[in-house]
Amino acid sequence: MKDSKQLLSQVEQEIARSQKTSTTAAGPSDSSQNHGERAPSSELIDAINQVFALFRINYHNQYHSAFGDVTTLNQAKRLWVESLQRFSPDAILRGAKKAIEESEYLPTLHKMIGFCQGSPALHGLPDVHSAYIEACQAPSPKAEFNWSHPAVYHAGKLSDWYFLNSNIERVAFPVFRDHYRTLCDRVVRGETLPPPEIKRLPEKTETPLSKDENLERLASLRKDLGL
Structure with a gap:
């Protein structure tokens, strides 16, 4: 051999x-030419x-x-x-x-x-109903929650957090399920989903100018513009 x-x-x-x-x-092939x-x-x-x-x-x-x-x-x-x-x-x-x-x-x-x-489990993906419960029960801010998988967060975000929390499961679950399954398909095909984006406050904040400082800046601006 x-x-x-x-x-x-x-x-x-x-x-x-x-x-x-x-x-x-x-x-x-025709399909390649046409599409x-x-x-x-x-x-x-x-x-x-x-x-x-x-x-x-x-x-x-x-x-x-x-x-x-x-x-x-x-x-x-x-x-x-x-x-x-x-x-x-x-x-x-x-x-x-x-x-x-x-x-x-x-x-x-x-x-x-x-x-x-x-199987989704091999990729660390929870089953769809467990993912739905996790999305509904996660506290705010959502991005800072310790998600079992980014797909759960993104499915919740696409479904709209308010929609999930303000509707009964019979209404909300099918919407979440469809988004989650689409995301799971992407994961099992080898795609890596981005983690939730956590928005941080700027480290430095500008102190508002006083009235005199604002007048001084305005005068300087007028001078530069020849007004």
């Missing part, structure tokens, strides 16, 4: 050939290359059964590049390793997306 470096090199050559063929022979989708980065392509190499080593017979010819293999690579570009390259590689550790079967693209996302 070839070693991993040889396999990785071969996979890289295969995907490079497939991309060259699709660009020169068929041209850009202006950005081309996949070299880091993303490298991550997909490594994923296929790892799967080839770990799921040898299943891999060759699923990708028995070059055409099928290249089509699969293009599909995975397109579908997984929402994730960072690191998240994709972590997902592949997780798939190898937890599944004895070659993962489908759908399962691979799940492995890349991981």
